[in-house]
Amino acid sequence: MIDDVSPSLSRPQRRLLRRIYNGRTTPIMADGKPFLTYKAAKxxxxxLTPEERDAAYLEMKEQGQ
Structure with missing residues (x-):
């Protein structure tokens, strides 16, 4: 699947995002926007720029755990 091959997100980042968005029924907020699916979050x-991406990823990570 080509969708999974992204030079901007590392494999561990993609795996964590898939795990926290798997079967989610309540959205995770990042930068004031709700995300309910892995695809939308990705x-x-x-x-985003790399700096903004890291900040938003950490925000998602904190809320997802």
Whole structure:
């Protein structure tokens, strides 16, 4: 699946995002926006600069655990 091959997100980042968004019924907020699916979160993260991406990823990670 080509969707999983992203040079911007590392493999551990993709795995963690998949784990926290798997079967989620309540959205995770990052930068004031709700994300309910892995695909939506990944698409948002890839649209950010590397610094913004790291900050948003950490915010998602904290809320997902």
């Amino acid at each position: 698409q948002y993260l890839l649209g």
